[in-house]
Amino acid sequence: MKIMTKLNQEILQKFPIFDAWNPTEPTMFQVMDHNGEIVNSEYANTITDQEAVAVYEWMLKIRIADEKCVNMQRQGRMGTYPSVLGQEACQIGAVYNQQKSDWLVPTFRESGMIWYKGIPLEKVMLYWIGNEKGSEYAEDINVLPVAITVGGHLPHATGIGWAERLKNGNNITVCSFSDGATSEGDFHSALNFAAVFNAKTVFFCQNNHYAISTHRDMQTKSKTIAEKAFAYGMPGVQVDGNDIFALIAVMKEANQLARDHNIPTLVEAVTYRIGDHTTSDNSKLYREDGEVEDWKPKDPLIRLRAYLFKKGLITDTQEQEMKDKAKEYVEATVKTALETKDPNxxxxxxxxxxxxxxxxxxxxxxxxxxxxxxx
Ligand SMILES: Cc1ncc(C[n+]2csc(CCOP(=O)(O)OP(=O)(O)O)c2C)c(N)n1
Ligand SMILES: [Mg+2]
CATH class of the missing domain: 1.10.1200 (Non-ribosomal Peptide Synthetase Peptidyl Carrier Protein; Chain A)
Incomplete structure (x- = not known):
């Protein structure tokens, strides 16, 4: 991009997705369309067939656990819970390429992401049950506790990425947040500081179109959230957040930019919050059913499933086995979580x-x- 600094332009040439993305004529980066057809053959082999099956199994696990948490709240066995329904590809894509020692600084709608990164599901459940043991993570997992304060965790992610650069360390930090956080002052401080001080931080925004009842169009006049990156002098890209192949390809470049070149990035993953904001919300009061229905066919599981079936990589029986295994695991985890002693x-x-x-x-x-x- 012409508007980047000279140094960045030279480096950026090695990162074709970020290099090609143009904030003045933004197109959403996509590899697989809603029907599971590859529309960008250059990235068709971003992951192997075997990896694609494993990712699908993880998405199923996340969906089943998420549904269970919503049901547990309804039964009075869990506190308020924010569902990740429809955002399963983002949950995995954000951290898929991370190394074990890399950092994740998550927000509250990240049950699948932190689980995938290595926090046991039991901890995730305990947190939303209201047991502080849910925030007690193993020492060797670099994940910060759930951040409820919208945008408040972004400066921390900049700080960790900056510290790592000062130490000449190799770890990168991924900071996950949603569209609402981009209206907070912390977003500006975090991105500006990260760019100026070359923090090894990737800002991953799940634009799920809502901040409780506030639509993304009320959040910013900018055409895209990704274009805000260019104001800070960092590369940005808008990607289909329901397309796991596209997410993995984008995050691979973003991570490498941070790790090898100390260049932070802003990734806008376009997705949709299919469920209510939390179990305390009723989204029917502020959005049309039709809008939700329009997004349902774009579901990340539907398209990956279609792709896998078309390629003959999975059968109905195998899929059923995956679901049964996931349900069994989730039920056992619920039992353990509920049996855990309350803190004093x-x-x-x-x-x-x-x-x-x-x-x-x-x-x-x-x-x-x-x-x-x-x-
Ligand atoms: C600083 C701050 N202001 C307000 C709230 C109340 N609040 C909780 S979630 C939320 C909306 C967040 O929207 P977004 O950042 O888009 O995240 P999403 O819910 O879509 O995942 C608000 C306003 C809060 N937690 N923190
Ligand atoms: Mg949002």
């Missing part, structure tokens, strides 16, 4: 500050008393 009610006071103060102590005693009386 005053732990949140004990571990928040090194020393308490009278007003806080008063609140601690009041909470204990209320719990004891309600037992």
């Amino acid at each position: 009610i005053d732990d949140m006071f004990k571990y928040l500050l090194s020393e308490s103060y009278p007003a806080l102590e008063e609140q601690r005693l009041q909470l204990i008393e209320e719990f004891t009386n309600n037992q």
Whole structure:
């Protein structure tokens, strides 16, 4: 792109997807269309047949676990839960090319992503059940805890990517967020700082078209979210977020730009939040059923399934086996999560500050008393 710096242009030539993407005439990068047909043959072999089957199995697992979590909330066995329905390709694509020691800085709609990255499903469930054990991750997994504050985690991702560059380290950071976060000041600070200080950070925006009830068109006048990258002097690309082949191809370039050249990027993955914002929301109040119906055929599972069946890579029986196995695993995990002991009610006071103060102590005693009386 002509608007990049000279240095970046030389490097960018080695990254054809980012190099070709033009913010003034934006086209969404796609490899597989909604019918599972390859529309960009150059990237048809982004992953092997065997890998494509494995990715499909993971997408099924994520969908089954997600549906279970929504049902658990309805049964009063889980707190508020944000569904990832329709965003399964993004959940995998964002971290598919990561190495184990790379960092992931996720937002709250990332149950599948953190699971795929290596956080046990049991932890994911415990978090949404309200058990703080759900945020206790193994030391060797570089995933930050779920960020509820919209956009608040972006500067952290810049910081980690910057630190890694200063250390001459090899790890990259992927920061995942959605369209709503791009309206926060933290988005600007994080991207500007990352570009100026050459942080090894990839900003992965799942444009799922909504921030609760606020449509993406109310979020920004920009034609695309990806084009914002160019204002910060970093490469950007808009990609079909329901096309796992396209996502993997884009993230491969983004990761390499960060890892080998200390160049951060902004990836806009266009997808759609099929479900409600969370289980506390009713999206029928602010969007037309027709809009949701229009997006359903673009589902990431439908198209990968069509591709696999057309190529004879999977049979109905094998698919059923995958589903049965996933359901069995999810049910066993629910059982373990529900059997996990609740934390002590005053732990949140004990571990928040090194020393308490009278007003806080008063609140601690009041909470204990209320719990004891309600037992
Ligand atoms: C700073 C801040 N403001 C408001 C909220 C309340 N809130 C929670 S989720 C959300 C919308 C987020 O939309 P988006 O970033 O597009 O993420 P998505 O829900 O689509 O995954 C809002 C406003 C919050 N958590 N943090
Ligand atoms: Mg959103």
